[in-house]
Amino acid sequence: MICPHCETSLLRKERPGNRCGTCGRSYALDPKTNPLGLHDLRVRRIVARLTQDGRLPCTPGQLWYALARKSLRASQVDTGCAIVLGVLGAIALFIAAGSEVMAFGVGGGLLLLVALGFVVARVMGVGRGRPRLSRTDFRTGPLEEWKSVYGSLPPGVIDDSRYPSPHAGPAHDATGPAPATPSDRLVLVCPDRSVAVFLDAAGLTARHRLTLVADPAALPAAPGAGPVLVLHDADARGLLLARRVRLAQPGRPVVDVGLPLGAVHGLARAVPVRGEPPGPTVMARLRDSGEFSRDQLKWLAKGWGFPLVGVPPAKLLAVVSRAVERAGAAAETQRRRAADIGFMTWPREGG
Template sequence: MICPHCERNLLRKERAGNICSHCKRRYALDPKTNSLRLNDLRVRRITTGLTDGGRIQVTPGQLWYALSRKRLREGEFAPGCAGGAFFGAAIVVLWAAIGELAFLLYVSGLLLAIGFGILIARQLGAGRGIPPMTRGAFRSEALAEWRRVYGSLPPGVVDDSGHPWPRRPADAAPPNAVLVCADPSIAAFLVADGLPDRHGIALVQRPEHVPALLPALPPRGPVLVLRDIDARGELLLRQLREALPGRPVVDVGPSLRTLRGLPKAVPYREPDRKPTAEEMGRLTALGEFTEDELKWLAQGWRFPLVGMPPARLLAVLDRLAEQVGRSLDAGRRHAAEVGFMTWPGAAGPGPDPAGER
């Protein structure tokens, strides 16, 4: 690997204890000792791309996905086991030939069967899409070591721990729209880049937080939804639309069908977080998904919010909020002309509900 400080190419024996033997400086990540095969230079390079050269800020969740994409696409099942099985079979055959131990041929046959079984399983996709390092492990292992060495997160990365959803003061101006976003990484990203304040948007974590804000919203002020594209995300969107009849409920992200058709969109899955039979039954009853899509969702696959390119996500939300603002401004102007009705809140830009586009 390349030393991130002196840029010398280091052999494994030249970097014991994550210390370069040439410049004597410590680095954080060694590709031989972490499951994502990370090194400091790669983390810096990916971070620079995510932050659009430092124009925006991103979060650890977004960085985790960007660093995991290649491994998620390739997949990994029983690494090294197939080669070990074939090597073992060759050794056993040689031993059987030298020692004239015919029964060992059965052992070699078993090892060959295991090796071919692993290869077939890999070809069929076993292990594909399962993160080799979870988001939690990335934070507690890779980022914790980075902080120990450099004293802070990588440049442009803001902390997403704690409660990133802003608490609205009692005397705050009425919002133009509500944005539901359950992922703390994306909530922290939006707050760090100033989107809620810039457009008068109330950012909330869960659907049950929305009703308390409805009285303050303009009649056409929308509820925007940012969600993972997975089984539970599909149900969340429909739950909100059923609970808020007459209110524009806007799905901000692309559809499942669109994302599955994009070659660069990389999903992942967590086998222990598969949707329940009851949840899949509700999705099937909607009649909106193909049999293949339902099978995909049932296996726990998802396109996560943290996988959306940060600069593009921010641009889409900015553009949507500006459209909503123009629509509400037109309504306010009409109300002022009529003279018998005023809109709640101070005059100013406020969101064209995407539901009316």
């Protein structure tokens, strides 16, 4: 690997204890000792791409997906085992042919069958989509190792350990337009903490006086009864989130911002993640909705999905910003129309 400090190419024996044998400085990640094959230079390169060289924030969840994306494409079946077993099986058969010992022949045949099984599993993609390092393990593993060496997260990566609190919003200038009242205020339901922290750090919540909510059950406590935007993963449970909000908030405008399944399903560049298969109740609701094809339902039933953290930060911010602006414009139009007919006007004395 290349030393991130002096850029010397180092053999494994030349970097004991994650310390460069040339410059003597410590580094955080060694590709030979972590499941994702990470090293410091790669992390910095990916962070620069996600943040557009520092113009945008980035969260650990978004960084995790970007670093795990390559491994998600590959099967987790190791062909090295197949090669070793195949060689041992061939040797056993060769010995059996020369010595006519039945045990060597049987053992060699079994070894070759097992080796063939590994090859077939590899070709069929067994384990594909399963993260070799979970988001939680990424935080407690590579990110902690990075902080122990450099003292903080990689430059541009912000802490997402807490869900963002609602903003009070900017002070109102008496000469400018009136601020949104609680009934006008937009609410964005976003269960993914990393995405919520990213949108907040990017200025979306302060700019639009937007209230972020992690759990739809918390909506009654959210300010007012204005429009609700729903942001979710493109997996079996996430695709039902907007429906849950509509059922819980009858009569309240609910906008499904995405992630829409059709935008990622079947696309080569959209690398999905495979989790636990959803239960029969969830699948029944998806089928009853009539929104998904047979292939999509079969794909979802196997636990496949695409996470919000997999959407490039710049694209995610642009899409959500447009949705918030449209919802805000619609809410303002309705508010003005109601004011024009006197719905929100205090009655005059004697009127």
